[in-house]
Amino acid sequence: MANDSPLVVQLRDAVVLAGGFPLLSGVTLELHAGSLTVVTGANGAGKTSLLRLLAGLVALSSGSATVAGVDLGTGDPRLLRRRVGWLGHEGSFYDDLTVRENLVFAARALERPTGEIESVVAHVGLAGRIDTPTKQLSAGQRRRLGLGWLLLRRPQLWLLDEPYASLDDEGRGFFDALLGDVVAGGATVVVSAHDPLRSASLRPRTLHLAGGRIVGDAS
Numbered sequence: 747m748a749n750d751s752p753l754v755v756q757l758r759d760a761v762v763l764a765g766g767f768p769l770l771s772g773v774t775l776e777l778h779a780g781s782l783t784v785v786t787g788a789n790g791a792g793k794t795s796l797l798r799l800l801a802g803l804v805a806l807s808s809g810s811a812t813v814a815g816v817d818l819g820t821g822d823p824r825l826l827r828r829r830v831g832w833l834g835h836e837g838s839f840y841d842d843l844t845v846r847e848n849l850v851f852a853a854r855a856l857e858r859p860t861g862e863i864e865s866v867v868a869h870v871g872l873a874g875r876i877d878t879p880t881k882q883l884s885a886g887q888r889r890r891l892g893l894g895w896l897l898l899r900r901p902q903l904w905l906l907d908e909p910y911a912s913l914d915d916e917g918r919g920f921f922d923a924l925l926g927d928v929v930a931g932g933a934t935v936v937v938s939a940h941d942p943l944r945s946a947s948l949r950p951r952t953l954h955l956a957g958g959r960i961v962g963d964a965s
Contacts, residue, residue: 747943751778754903754934755800759809762799762958769795771958779902782925782935786942787955793938797905797957800936801832814902831901833892835908840880845872845891848880849898858898870894871920884915893924904928904935922948 755777762770770792777783785793797915798804800813804822811818814829839848849863867876870890883891889909896904910918926948929935942952954962 749778749781751780753777753812754779754781754814756812757799757809758811759765759800760806760811761808762795762804763807764804768958769804770799772816773958774961775953775960777934777936779934780929780932782929782948782950783937784942784950784952785936785955786940786952788940791955792958794907795958796894797832797907797936797938800903801830801905802826803832829901830897830903830905831899832905833896833907833909835888835911838889839880839888842879844877844879845883845894846876848891849894852895852899853923856899862898866894866897869897870924885911886913889917889937890920893921900933902933906935906937908938908940910937910939 753776755775757773757775758772760773760775761768773792773796775915785796787793795804799811799818802813802816802818807864812821813826814960815844816822816826818826830952841853843851845867846863849866850860852858853860853863864876867873870893872887875887880888880891909921913921914955925935925937937950949965951963951965953960
């Protein structure tokens with residue numbers, strides 16, 4: 747069945763090289779607005795390379811790629827950064843600043859109203875830690891802070907690299923609920939993971955990568 751939602755990602759035979767070695771080897775992919783996609787595969791399969799390409803963090807060596815309306819070969823990278831949100835393993839935070847201070851800094855840099863911060867902190871379950879220095883947060887709490895940062899940004903495309911790593915069942919449930927809300931709101935979410943998501947509440951498209959190629963695609 748055709749998907750009438752706007753295309754957010756369109757890759758055609760995308761290749762990414764590092765020192766002549768192919769990190770991605772001819773990936774063709776379309777992702778629509780309001781979709782959740784999980785990219786699985788072993789270490790070195792190309793999961794993070796795919797997310798980094800979509801974020802504009804690695805160069806396209808050949809093929810074509812359009813992400814959030816920006817051509818990765820010729821488009822404005824600043825426009826791409828405004829439309830795409832990336833959350834890596836640790837997140838980019840200042841450890842000596844509190845949760846509140848980190849989000850105030852991010853909001854001002856993004857020209858977003860700081861009055862949203864308390865509601866965002868409550869949304870990600872950190873209301874009781876809002877004045878805690880970030881260096882005192884657990885790994886799971888840092889991931890929640892990263893999601894709060896993305897909620898402030900409101901990107902069209904969310905790229906989450908292994909967000910479930912080291913989370914307990916409560917943390918996984920929280921992430922599932924928030925991702926469901928984000929997708930329902932029309933954003934496109936791509937999650938990298940070693941294994942398919944186990945939550946019955948989410949029905950993502952699952953791509954399996956091996957050797958920098960998509961070798962499985964299931965809904």
